[in-house]
Amino acid sequence: MKRLVVRESRLSIDPETVSEDELLNGPLLHVTSVGFLGMLVQLEDELEVTLPDNLFAGRTFTTVGDLVDVVASAS
Amino acid sequence: MTGAEGLSCYTANLAVYLSRTEPDTLDRIARGVRLAVRTDLGDDLLAFSHHRTPVDGGRLAYRGAGDADAALEAVAAEVDRSGGCLVVASTGNLDWSSAGHEGQAPHFLLVDERRGDEWRVVDRFTALLPSGGGQEPFTGWISTAALARAMTPIVPLPPEQRLRNELAFGFPRPVPLDGDYQWLELAAEPAPEVELEGEWLIETDAVLELLGELWSPARLWLLDDLWAAAQHHVFRYDRLLAAEEHPVLDDARRTWRDLPMALRFAVDSAARGRHRPTLVANTFDALRRRERDAASLLQEGEPAWNDRSRTPSGTSR
Numbered sequence: 437m438k439r440l441v442v443r444e445s446r447l448s449i450d451p452e453t454v455s456e457d458e459l460l461n462g463p464l465l466h467v468t469s470v471g472f473l474g475m476l477v478q479l480e481d482e483l484e485v486t487l488p489d490n491l492f493a494g495r496t497f498t499t500v501g502d503l504v505d506v507v508a509s510a511s
Numbered sequence: 512m513t514g515a516e517g518l519s520c521y522t523a524n525l526a527v528y529l530s531r532t533e534p535d536t537l538d539r540i541a542r543g544v545r546l547a548v549r550t551d552l553g554d555d556l557l558a559f560s561h562h563r564t565p566v567d568g569g570r571l572a573y574r575g576a577g578d579a580d581a582a583l584e585a586v587a588a589e590v591d592r593s594g595g596c597l598v599v600a601s602t603g604n605l606d607w608s609s610a611g612h613e614g615q616a617p618h619f620l621l622v623d624e625r626r627g628d629e630w631r632v633v634d635r636f637t638a639l640l641p642s643g644g645g646q647e648p649f650t651g652w653i654s655t656a657a658l659a660r661a662m663t664p665i666v667p668l669p670p671e672q673r674l675r676n677e678l679a680f681g682f683p684r685p686v687p688l689d690g691d692y693q694w695l696e697l698a699a700e701p702a703p704e705v706e707l708e709g710e711w712l713i714e715t716d717a718v719l720e721l722l723g724e725l726w727s728p729a730r731l732w733l734l735d736d737l738w739a740a741a742q743h744h745v746f747r748y749d750r751l752l753a754a755e756e757h758p759v760l761d762d763a764r765r766t767w768r769d770l771p772m773a774l775r776f777a778v779d780s781a782a783r784g785r786h787r788p789t790l791v792a793n794t795f796d797a798l799r800r801r802e803r804d805a806a807s808l809l810q811e812g813e814p815a816w817n818d819r820s821r822t823p824s825g826t827s828r
Contacts, residue, residue: 469772470639477779489789492773493797496765 437507440478441500444471456501465500472497479503485510516637516648517746519739520602520618521679523636525566528597528621540566541750543681544743548718551710557725558674559736560707561743562681569701571597571680574694575687579659582692586658587625589696595623599676599693600661607634607649615665616735617676619695622658630658662692671732675739682707715802723795726774728781738771748805763805766798 438451445465460467467475480487487510497503515526515537522540530536543566549558576582582598589596602608603615610616624631629652638646653661665672668689676686676693682705687693712718726733748764773794777787 468639470775473772473776473779476776477783480780480785481783486785489787490793491776491790492769493793 437479437503438500440475440482441465441467441503444475454500456499456504458500459498460500460503475503479507480510483507483510514635516635517742517749518636519561519742520616520636520638521675521739522561522566522743524597524619524621524634525679527633527635528595528619529567531595538750541747544747545713546715546718546740546744547707547711547713548721549707549709549711550721552674554670555730556670556674557733557736558678559740560678560681560711560713561739565682565701565704566680569680569682569704570698571684571695572698572702573599573676573684573686574696575691577691579662579692582662582694583655583659585696586622586694589694590622590625593697595621597621597695598658598662599695601663601665602646603665604661604663605634605646605649606653606657608646610646617665617668617672619679620661626652628655629653630655632658632661659692662694664690664692666690669732671736675736715806716799719795719799719802723792723799726777726791726795728778728786731778734771734774734778737774741767741770751809757808759801759804759808763801766801770794770798 438454441460442449442451442454442465444467447465454464458464460472476487476491479485485507487506491506495502495506497506515523515530517523518526518540526536526540533539540562543563544561545563547560549560552558574585576585586596586598597619600618600620601615602610602618605618605620608614618634618636621633622630623633631652632649634646634649636646637648666689673686673689677683684702707713712721722733722737744767745764748760748767751760752764773790777791780787
């Protein structure tokens with residue numbers, strides 16, 4: 437997942453250096469809302485999971501950790 | 512974002528144009544936001560009205576010309592006469608947009624000065640585009656050739672885009688022939704008030720229920736109308752929240768903000784063979800709940816929240 441956010445932000449850094457507190461669109465990462473949607477689709481394909489249908493209900497995607505949480509809830 | 516740049520590709524620069532002489536424009540637009548839908552057009556078409564009252568007070572009229580020279584001459588005359596002229600551009604022909612040819616859509620652009628072979632244009636619209644690129648606000652001088660290119664008509668004009676042109680002010684306005692270069696001229700007197708013709712749903716809850724039922728990745732054009740509705744409603748709630756914070760209004764704002772994202776995700780998923788009817792149903796259901804809660808609050812609420820708009824024209828049948 438960190439590899440995806442690094443790639444989406446067009447950075448060449450070690451994904452392991454990105455903390456879960458890191459903002460998806462902040463000083464380091466630059467994930468736009470359009471890029472974010474593309475990442476969700478890629479995550480489903482690459483991790484072979486199905487993200488929940490209440491994906492957007494009452495949830496905000498601000499940090500890398502928010503993304504980790506939603507993937508953890510996937511079937 | 513509470514400025515004009517948070518509005519749609521028609522309303523953003525229309526707001527800039529009107530704000531020159533009417534300082535209350537943004538609040539008035541926010542108070543008048545609605546989502547009404549015409550249901551009797553057939554051919555799998557829907558028309559949308561996003562404003563309870565004519566945004567321009569009925570004073571702007573479309574004009575058209577078959578060639579760029581005649582159009583630019585008329586635009587120059589309107590700039591001289593009124594101090595500015597809204598022209599109908601296409602996003603795909605704007606140097607500052609990365610929409611590209613496939614992303615062509617009508618777009619109001621303000622021209623407010625001419626200096627020989629140069630035109631000063633104002634475009635406050637900003638958006639992220641599905642291509643991943645975007646359109647940032649632009650103010651500056653462009654050449655006559657660039658303005659003519661920006662105004663090059665979309666041919667053929669898709670029927671849903673013609674409907675958006677007709678209803679850009681919230682109520683039907685005659686549009687020039689397809690294929691004409693188009694702009695708007697300010698009339699001395701407002702046009703007579705018109706009603707919404709045909710069969711319209713004007714209650715938000717009923718509109719959202721219908722759209723939830725009709726939504727399908729095959730009707731991709733609906734995404735643009737719902738994106739515009741979301742922009743307008745987020746703008747409305749931003750301005751209400753600026754007057755006073757309230758979690759109910761914040762929830763409604765967030766749900767509108769996330770609507771296009773959820774629908775786009777459903778489209779992208781469907782394209783990869785994963786259909787998401789439950790996600791779409793949940794999204795519309797949540798939006799209906801949030802809108803009902805916000806409407807109740809605003810009806811009972813403090814004066815700062817009261818919607819001072821006139822009663823909507825048109826009838827629900």
